Amino acid sequence: MHKITVECTACNNENCLIKKHCYSEAVQPYLKLKNTFKCNKGLQFILEGAPVNGLYFIYRGDVKVYKHTANMDSQIIRFVKEGEIVGHRGFGTNFVYDISASALSDTYLCNFSTDVLIEMLHKEPPLMFDFMLFYADQLQKSEANAKLFGQMSVREKVVNGLLFIYRKFGQSEGYINIVLSRKDIADFAGISIDQVIRVISALKKEGLLVVSGKKLGIANLTRFEAELGDTHHFLEG
DNA sequence: GCATTAATTGGTC
DNA sequence: GACCAATTAATGC
Numbered sequence: 001m002h003k004i005t006v007e008c009t010a011c012n013n014e015n016c017l018i019k020k021h022c023y024s025e026a027v028q029p030y031l032k033l034k035n036t037f038k039c040n041k042g043l044q045f046i047l048e049g050a051p052v053n054g055l056y057f058i059y060r061g062d063v064k065v066y067k068h069t070a071n072m073d074s075q076i077i078r079f080v081k082e083g084e085i086v087g088h089r090g091f092g093t094n095f096v097y098d099i100s101a102s103a104l105s106d107t108y109l110c111n112f113s114t115d116v117l118i119e120m121l122h123k124e125p126p127l128m129f130d131f132m133l134f135y136a137d138q139l140q141k142s143e144a145n146a147k148l149f150g151q152m153s154v155r156e157k158v159v160n161g162l163l164f165i166y167r168k169f170g171q172s173e174g175y176i177n178i179v180l181s182r183k184d185i186a187d188f189a190g191i192s193i194d195q196v197i198r199v200i201s202a203l204k205k206e207g208l209l210v211v212s213g214k215k216l217g218i219a220n221l222t223r224f225e226a227e228l229g230d231t232h233h234f235l236e237g
Numbered sequence: 238g239c240a241t242t243a244a245t246t247g248g249t250c
Numbered sequence: 251g252a253c254c255a256a257t258t259a260a261t262g263c
Contacts, residue, residue, distance in 0.1 A: 182245090191251095194252080197246085
């Protein structure tokens with residue numbers, strides 16, 4: 001985890017809440033207290049149950065956020081990409097994180113400690129307001145997603161999960177712009193690895209999905225979406 | 238190139 | 251649909 005320096009003004013993650021407010025005079029002193037460091041692929045940088053150490057903003061790379069379940073396996077809560085926030089649920093009243101987070105690719109993280117961020121929010125009300133909107137939005141989405149997942153078939157869970165990943169990360173040259181292990185897809189969809197593999201190979205045979213090793217591509221979006229039938233339960237991200 | 242891990246397939250309950 | 255075993259592919263060192 002090597003520390004590096006990245007100026008917010010030089011960053012092009014326009015969706016980052018800090019970036020959005022980084023030209024304001026009031027936040028200047030706090031931007032200097034930001035810690036940016038590299039996190040290699042596979043490294044876990046937030047451990048469920050560990051003391052809260054502020055918030056992380058992703059400068060480059062992709063991250064999975066997950067919880068450990070009773071059995072010893074894990075449930076992926078969400079995927080996080082450039083400009084987005086990790087660890088926000090520990091912010092404020094919690095003393096320990098209630099989630100774990102690992103880098104899916106080589107990732108650069110910007111960290112603000114809880115104290116610094118709190119002070120910054122007080123000094124910059126527009127930033128505070130954006131944070132409030134972010135939290136409200138997150139809450140609404142997680143409620144909507146929880147309702148839907150329960151009543152889906154295994155096939156629908158996979159289709160829905162892949163569609164979500166497709167929408168979030170996009171697709172270029174025929175393949176989705178993120179490479180996930182089968183296990184990660186399984187943990188996200190809440191099903192076993194075996195099931196994921198079987199659905200994926202079925203979709204491949206049916207010509208709905210293009211598969212090349214770990215890379216997956218949606219062949220025909222219209223047909224793929226039609227798999228969800230009239231329910232149209234896609235996840236929000 | 239070898240060793241470890243992940244992916245896949247087939248079978249059983 | 252869950253669980254297990256066996257084979258093959260991919261990856262790290």
